[in-house]
Amino acid sequence: MSSLDTIPVATEVATGNVEPLLHEIRHALKRLASGGEGTTIDLTRLPLAPSEEERIEETLGTGEVRAQVDALGPTLIQETSYPGVWLITHKNVDDVVVARFIEVTRIPELLRSQQADIDAGIDRLEDELRN
Amino acid sequence: MPKDQNLGEYLRLQGVSRRGFLKFCSATASLMALPPSAVAQVAEALATARRPSVIWLSFQECTGCTESLTRSHAPTVESLIFDAISLDYHHTLQAAAGHGAEAAREAAQEENKGEYILVVDGSIPVGNPAYSTIAGISNLDMLKNAAQDCFAIVAVGTCAAFGGLPNANPNPTGAVSVSEIIKDKPIINVSGCPPIPAVITGVLAHFLTFGSIPELDSLGRPAAFFGQNIHDRCYRRPFYERGQFAATFDDEGARKGWCLYKLGCKGPTTYNACATVKWNQGTGFPIQAGHGCIGCSEPNFWDKGGFYSPISAGMWGTREQLLGAAAVGAALGVGSAIAARRRQKKAQETVL
Amino acid sequence: MTLLDFALGPGLKWSLLIMIAGLTWRVVGVFLGRWRRDLSRPRSEAVVQGGLRTIITRSAPARELEKNIRFQHITGYIWHIGFFATVLLFEPHIAFFESVLGFAWPGLPSHLALVVAAITLAVLVMLTLRRMIHPVMRMITSTDDYVSLIIIISAMVTGIMASTHMFPRYETILAVHILNVELLFIWIPFSKLGHLFFWLLSRYRIGSYFERKGVKA
Missing domain, CATH: 4.10.480.10 (Cytochrome-c3 hydrogenase, C-terminal domain)
Known part of the structure; x- marks a missing residue:
């Protein structure tokens, strides 16, 4: 596919949607900081130019926490350089992105152990100890 | 998945954790173009959702819609949705053919009376029904029969939704859309040539989640996907x-x-x-x-x-037609000039 | 057939045909009509020069009158220039002219064309109100003028609404805009708006007539 790169095609397009998105994140962070609720932004629903998603990632940067959840394929959870802003990428078993979100929260819900899973775990542990 | 089981139980038995289920719900909500805040609602609804029966009829079509769907970019979500529905008849995808397959369709229709979802791709030739038949049954008859007891119809692709390519001028087969034949059932038009696979699965996911018809635009298309140009x-x-x-x-x-x-x-x-x-x-x-x-x-x-x-x-015609109009105008001008001259002459004569 | 299909198809076709037929009818009718023979001795033979000169001199008011009609003079120019800039330099319009004429020209950025259109519309609305309030203007304004004003103002309003997507369904407002302009096409040859095409002819005619008579105006 390297020959494709030699075709001079410019893609430095701007929809102008990056700035408003960053402002939305700023407002969401302020809300969170003052004890308000978290916010989730669906990245796949925004009209973005090919390079703009990368620009968002670059602007947000990477922070201290990086986690991977393996459930129905990998989900990458990355705290950005702005604490409280998380980039969540859901992939399927074929490693294809199925959904992308920016979550403004103290901890993404998906990282918490879920009640149903804890209950199932207790059952399994008890079974283990019984045998 | 057995028919009496709900989706939550089914996934749990498949070894899908609650986390996996939440992820599935997030992706599904995104797929249905719902706001992320609706995920909890989706999760609650999906956990107790019953599997709907789906009968898929392919009429005058190119199979592009099915191709689009089977290449959906969210295979996990899609396959889960497909596991979750009971696709009881799809003559392109199923192995069976002929009278046996038709008997299975009729059995599924009977068993899920009033509850099954009818998916149609392709237009219906009414000019001469012989242009497209399945097991000797014309598309028109099969559609009428299958629509009788369905819960709702999803017209997949522009052919089923609006007549599409077969309906293009001069429409040799007399092709029409589903909505021109069936008037007494809710019809959801998922148009596109082909439609976006995520939109097809999104509509099925909506049925699965809420068991209802999504909000539609003036052309019967789900507003969540067709709301903006x-x-x-x-x-x-x-x-x-x-x-x-x-x-x-x-x-x-x-x-x-x-x-x-x-x-x-x-x-x-x-x-x-x-x-x-x-x-x-x-x-x-x-x-x-x-x-x-x-x-x-x-x-x-x-x-x-x-x-x-x-x-x-625009489609304003040809330059020759515009020149023709100029010629007509010139002729009218000559006519009115002659009339005016005559009138003036007469007036002069009376004065003199 | 949707409203837009009608507007872009038969509507566009017939309005163009009617406009062209109407314009040629008027021109041919005037030229072939009976011209009164002028029996007087001409004061000047330079009727062609006189006609051409008047085309230019009539572009500005006479010096004696300038003071009284400066407002009308300036706003009139703003409105006309703004209108033609909007019609001829908005890219989707150029695409239409290209389809009819076979050639195109560079246009304005869409948002700039929008600003021009908005200013033009504001000036036109102001002039219309003045026409309705000013006692003298009111007396010389006929139904013809009001119909023309309504058609043009609504064409500009729907055009601005369409290009800014200020209406829920773009194709509907676009269709209304195009139908509105088609009404304008049909109205032009049969109204005072005919000056869009006839202003040169009528100025030349007046100019050469006055020259022959020795009138300096």
Whole structure:
């Protein structure tokens, strides 16, 4: 596919949607900081130019926490350089992105152990100890 | 998945954790174009959802819609949705054929009376029903029979939704859309040639989640996906505002990714989700690949002038016709001049 | 057939045909009509020069009158220039002219064209109100003028609404805009708006007539 790169095609397009998105994140962070609720932004629903998603990632940067959840394929959870802003990428078993979100929260819900899973775990542990 | 089981139990037995289920719900909500805040609601509904029976009828079509669906870019979500529904008849995908397959369809219709979802792709030839038959049954008869006891109909693709290509002038087979035949059932038009796979699964997911018909636009299309036109969500829109247009497919403007309006892009009059949901695992959509939108999700898109003539160019006819009008005007002018001269002469005579 | 299909198809076709037939009818009718023979001795033979000169001199008011009609003079120019800039330099319009004429020209950025259109519309609305309030203007304004004003103002309002997507369904407002302009096409040859095409002819005629008579105006 390297020959494709030699075709001079410019893609430095701007929809102008990056700035408003960053402002939305700023407002969401302020809300969170003052004890308000978290916010989730669906990245796949925004009209973005090919390079703009990368620009968002670059602007947000990477922070201290990086986690991977393996459930129905990998989900990458990355705290950005702005604490409280998380980039969540859901992939399927074929490693294809199925959904992308920016979550403004103290901890993404998906990282918490879920009640149903804890209950199932207790059952399994008890079974283990019984045998 | 047994029929009496709900989706939550089914997934748990498949070894899918609650986390996995939440992820599935997030992706499904995103797929249905619901706001992320609706995930909890989706999770609650899906956990107790019953599996709906689906009967898929393919009429005068090219199988492009089924191809689109089976190449859905969210295979996990899609396959889960497909596991979750009971696809009881799809003659392109199923192994069985002929009278046996038709008997299975009739059995499924009987068993799920009033509850099954009928998916139709392709138009129905009513000019001469013999143009398209399955096991000797005309499309018209099969549609009427299968629609009788269904809960709702999903018309997949522009052919089923609006008549599509077979309906294009001069429409040799007398092709019509589903909605022109069935009047007493809710019909959801998922148009597009083909429709975006995520939109097909999104509609099925809506049934699965809420067991109801999604909100529709004036053409019977789910508003969540067809609520906005391509132009409004197009990443090349800023070029339109700036007046930067590609004039040919290989000029500087085309290389720089400028607006394709002048090359006939129908984005401003086309309602679909291509610009955001995109195609081929989210890689792009026609405009991103450098070709204008042809308006495939709109009725009669094939007969709206050329794909490469701008919307505002219109279909005003030929220059010869305009010259003809000038000739008619000239003739009228000569006529009225003669009449005026006569009148004046008469007036002069009376004065004298 | 949707409203837009009608507007872009038969509507556009017939309005163009009617406009062209109407314009040629008027021109041919005037030229072939009976011209009164002028029996007086001409004061000047330079009727062609006189006609051409008047085309230019009538572009500005006579010096004696300038003071009284400066407002009308300036706003009139703003409105006309703004109108033609909007019609001829907005890219989708150019695409239409290209389809009819076979050639194109560079246009304005869409948002700039929008600003021009908005200013033009504001000036036109102001002039219309003045026409309705000013006692003298009111007396010389006929139904013809009001119909023309309504058609043009609504064409500009729908055009601005369409290009800014200020209406829920773009194709509907676009269709209304195009139908509105088609009404304008049909109205032009049969109204005072005929001056869009006839202003040169009528100025030349007046100029050469006055020259022959020795009138300096």
